[in-house]
Amino acid sequence: MQTHIQTGMRTYPMNSQPSSPAKRKTRSLTFELVEQLSAEIQKGTLISGQKLPTEAAIMARFGVSRTVVREAISKLQAGGLVATKHGIGTFVLVQTDTPAFRINPSQLSTLHDVVALLELRISVETEAAALAAVRRNEGNLRVMQEAMLAFSSAIEAGRDAIAADFQFHHEVARATQNQHFADMMNSLGAQSIPRTRLETTRTLDADRLAYLRRIHQEHESILNAITAQDAESARAAMRTHLSNSRDRHKKGLSSHH
Structure with missing residues (x-):
């Protein structure tokens, strides 16, 4: 995946506040830059297939930091407006009159939004897992195994595991x-992993680590069923995995009322 908007499990010193004025300012500058670049794409100032200016050029033009530029490009990627080719650059994607299905970052700002997206994912990915069990090839299995290894290594080291989590689901x-x-x-992108929106400022405490290890075990159940070409077990394992996530966020939703 490309640069991610959020970085998962950051650990903050006890006396620091994740939502500092500086962070809030970075966030607002990011959204301003996203709006400006989006408008240029929609108006055709930046045309389909055109390579975006370099990070340095965007920084100079808009007077923002490298962090703001990278986060803005990540949001444009999530919105389906640009795509990055590693080592080459970021390019404007073809924009059609009929809007493609996409979920913008702004549509995932609340727990209710996240629960709604998980409902969609359950319906789509449950059947995808069953088909994957029947049709997967050795290359698919290898990528899923690599994603699981990356996920496990990241959580044990206290690093961001979101890219690996998304890679696993994408490969299914x-x-x-x-x-x-x-x-x-x-089209959903790594933002569809709920932790990217709602839990990025939490420290990696024992409960959190146990939760992430449970996700890893659930992924393992899915992979085992797909490897065994057991469609029904794969379907059930994926449904369990995503339903657990949905139910966990529903609890958070009820506790906010």
Whole structure:
């Protein structure tokens, strides 16, 4: 994946506040830059296939930091407006009159939004897991195993595991050998992993680590079923995994009322 908007499990000193004025300012500058670049793409000032200016050029033009530029580009990627080719640059994607299905970051700002997205993911990814069990190839299995290893290594080291988490789910979709599933996961992006929106400022305490290890075990159950080409077990394992996440966020939703 490309640069991510959020970085998962950051650990802050006891006396620091994650939502500092500086962070809030960075966030607002990021959204301003996203709006300006989005407007230029929509108006055709930046045309389909055009390479975006370099980070340094955008920093100079808009008077913002490298962090703001990278976060803004991440949001544009999540919105389906640009795509980054590693080592080459970031390019404007073709914009059609009929808007493509996408979920913008602003649509994932509350617990209710996240629960709604998880409901969609349950319906799509449960069936994707069953198809993946029937159709997967050795390459798919290898990528899923690599993603699981990256996820495990990251959580044990207290690092961000979101990219690895998304990679696992994306590869399940690819293993269906049905491009529509992969395209849908692409349109959702790493922002579809709930922790990217709601839990990025939490320290990695014992409860959090136990939760992430449980996710890893759930991924393992999905992978085992897909490896065994057991469609029903794969379907059930994916449903359990995503339903657990939905129910956990529903509890958070009820506790906010």
